[in-house]
Amino acid sequence: MKQDSSRHFVGRLFAHLTWITLLGVFYLIFQGRLLQQNDPNHALQVSDNHQPVVLQRNRQGHYVAPGTINGQPVQFLLDTGATDISIPGTLADTLRLTPGRVSYASTANGTIKVYDTRLDSVALGGLSLADVSAHINPHMQGETVLLGMSFLQHLELIQRGDTLTLKR
CATH class of the missing domain: 1.20.5 (Single alpha-helices involved in coiled-coils or other helix-helix interfaces)
Known part of the structure; x- marks a missing residue:
């Protein structure tokens, strides 16, 4: 048994x-x-030769990709409607960014108070810029940085279908 x-x-x-x-x-x-x-771009390779960066649109229709701010890894959401790079307040603390002058930003939810700051470096793939304007947004939730026109205006953007190519 x-x-x-x-x-x-x-x-x-x-x-x-x-x-x-x-x-x-x-x-x-x-x-x-x-x-x-x-996050179809999660494995985006960083190169030093200023090669174009090719991004795929995600399921929600956005372009998200890993990058760096001041040499520290961050997740970017490309936002051509944003004037500056917008960094959530909690992430700004982690990155040890210094909040500067108070300014105001217009969002879909109205006008909000933000803090101007300068970034020593911003990089996406092999594309990097020094001394880029940004703002710290204490109202933003999460860890995703809106990569606005203070960075993107220095690049050529070519969109075809679900692919966005960025180059100098």
Whole structure:
């Protein structure tokens, strides 16, 4: 009788382990697929030769990509409607940015108070600029930086379909 119950236990254990393994494999497959849909540029390579940067539009229709501010990694959301680079307040603290003069920015939700700042360097792929104007937005949630025209105006932007090419 004990042998039957231990066989039954081992059988159930293997069945549970099989299901857990299958669920883990499905999770990994779909997690990678979701990452590719939501952040197709997550593996953007940084090059030093000023080569054009080619970005793919994500599932929501936005261009997001990793980059750096003052040599520290950040996630950018390209925003041609933003005059300056807009940095969430909590991220600005992490980046040790100094808030400067108070100014006001017009947003879809109205006018807000922001703090001007200068960035020593901003880089996206192999494209980098020094001494770029930005503002610290204490009202922004999350860690995503809006990459506005204070950076983008120095580049040529070519959009074809779901691809945006940026070059000097």
